[in-house]
Amino acid sequence: MQERDERGARGSETAPYGDSLERGMAADSVPTTDGRSRNMRAIRRADTAPELRLRRLLHRAGLRYRTDHRLSFAGGNVRPDVVFTRVKVAVFVDSCFWHCCPDHGRRPTHNTSYWDPKLDRNIERDRADDCVLGSAGWQVVRVWEHEDLELAAARVIGRVRARAGGDRAG
Numbered sequence: 001m002q003e004r005d006e007r008g009a010r011g012s013e014t015a016p017y018g019d020s021l022e023r024g025m026a027a028d029s030v031p032t033t034d035g036r037s038r039n040m041r042a043i044r045r046a047d048t049a050p051e052l053r054l055r056r057l058l059h060r061a062g063l064r065y066r067t068d069h070r071l072s073f074a075g076g077n078v079r080p081d082v083v084f085t086r087v088k089v090a091v092f093v094d095s096c097f098w099h100c101c102p103d104h105g106r107r108p109t110h111n112t113s114y115w116d117p118k119l120d121r122n123i124e125r126d127r128a129d130d131c132v133l134g135s136a137g138w139q140v141v142r143v144w145e146h147e148d149l150e151l152a153a154a155r156v157i158g159r160v161r162a163r164a165g166g167d168r169a170g
Contacts, residue, residue: 050145051081051093057153058082063160065091075132080140082156087163088138091156092129095145098122104146139163 058065069083071090080090096104100119108115130140141159143152 048093048095048145050143050149053149054091054093054143054153054156055082057149058156061153061157063157071133071136071138073132073136075135076128078129078132080129080133084160084163087160088136089141089156089160089163090133090138091141091143092126093143093145094126099126099144101144101146103144 055065055067063084066083066085068079068081069085071078071080071083078090081093082091083089084091094101097106098119099105100107100123107119126142130142133140139159141156143149143156
């Protein structure tokens with residue numbers, strides 16, 4: 001059994017939320033169960049199933065790209081899921097839940113003091129990233145996880161090839 005700290009948290013089991021109180025979040029806004037903490041730790045930031053499928057389709061079409069590549073600009077850093085550096089196209093594969101899809105995104109009804117600000121920050125960051133990239137001359141393609149990935153890949157391929165002047169650049 002792990003030792004508890006002064007707040008009653010057990011070791012690394014609650015590590016992702018350990019600094020929540022210091023960041024100004026209310027004590028009741030922290031996920032409350034060990035099961036929820038395990039779920040949150042298991043969520044991938046990169047290499048999700050839809051992202052991997054999209055990348056396979058792009059690669060099969062002859063496009064070469066960088067993945068999870070940090071781009072630094074005066075307005076801030078941006079980390080798209082797929083980056084075509086030569087033609088300045090950034091692709092984001094957005095989860096319906098985490099990015100509040102207008103068709104499928106559903107906000108949790110429990111612990112709203114935690115979830116509402118968290119999801120709102122995601123949306124704000126998405127918009128800020130789009131602005132930073134657009135200001136720097138990049139074209140942004142956002143793909144929802146529920147989209148037909150064949151169609152999404154065709155959209156990305158079209159944008160990349162159009163910006164490359166029609167050749168097979170990537």
